[in-house]
Amino acid sequence: MQHKANEPFNELIAQFYLHGWVWVPNFLPIALNQALLADLKRQTLQQAGVGRQQAHLLNAQIRRDKTAWLDGTSQPQQDYLAIMTQLQQVFNQRFFMGLFDFECHYARYAEGDFYQKHLDAFKGRSNRVLTTVSYLNNVEQGGELQLFDAEDRLLSTITPTATGLLLFESERFPHQVLPAIDERYSIAGWFRRNNSLNGMVDPGT
Numbered sequence: 001m002q003h004k005a006n007e008p009f010n011e012l013i014a015q016f017y018l019h020g021w022v023w024v025p026n027f028l029p030i031a032l033n034q035a036l037l038a039d040l041k042r043q044t045l046q047q048a049g050v051g052r053q054q055a056h057l058l059n060a061q062i063r064r065d066k067t068a069w070l071d072g073t074s075q076p077q078q079d080y081l082a083i084m085t086q087l088q089q090v091f092n093q094r095f096f097m098g099l100f101d102f103e104c105h106y107a108r109y110a111e112g113d114f115y116q117k118h119l120d121a122f123k124g125r126s127n128r129v130l131t132t133v134s135y136l137n138n139v140e141q142g143g144e145l146q147l148f149d150a151e152d153r154l155l156s157t158i159t160p161t162a163t164g165l166l167l168f169e170s171e172r173f174p175h176q177v178l179p180a181i182d183e184r185y186s187i188a189g190w191f192r193r194n195n196s197l198n199g200m201v202d203p204g205t
């Protein structure tokens with residue numbers, strides 16, 4: 001018997017179980033989507049980084065989006081984080097994933113911005129387990145997300161649409177954002193596992 005509160009995620013869970021990734025076109029309530037988009041537009045966005053050590057010059061060859069971390073200080077952020085906490089609980093109940101934390105940032109891709117093909121986590125070297133991307137606006141041209149398998153075969157090309165959620169295993173799926181033409185607004189997030197549970201020292205982030 002499923003707990004009633006988990007039912008909205010059943011289809012998501014079933015698809016994830018089969019493929020390790022899932023695209024859910026109508027994930028967020030539209031009112032929350034709009035509130036998040038307005039909240040994003042109030043933020044001071046900064047040139048995104050790749051890891052913590054690299055210089056901005058190198059970053060700009062890899063990614064051009066601008067980001068701001070969610071800190072839960074506005075109502076829409078709290079509402080979003082509450083939904084993601086529910087999702088975290090469902091994943092832990094169904095798959096014993098040991099997810100203990102969720103971090104996420106707003107991102108804006110302006111015309112010409114891109115993110116070259118990358119993995120969000122490397123086996124054994126990161127505590128990022130699941131990647132989530134919520135798209136906050138309808139993108140008509142450019143800015144597609146392309147998802148690849150471990151053999152570099154293209155699995156899917158996703159045109160961002162408002163309220164949509166993409167979720168995938170961070171270690172398994174290389175992906176890229178094609179150069180934006182229309183402005184493109186999103187929340188990229190990561191469910192994390194505490195690596196110290198596996199007998200490794202977790203340096204934290």
Ligand SMILES: O=C(O)CCC(=O)C(=O)O
Pocket residue numbers: 107115120133145175176177186188
């Ligand atoms: O916005 C997207 O579609 C993906 C973003 C991404 O890959 C990332 O921020 O790591």
Ligand SMILES: [Fe+2]
Pocket residue numbers: 118119120175
């Ligand atoms: Fe990524």
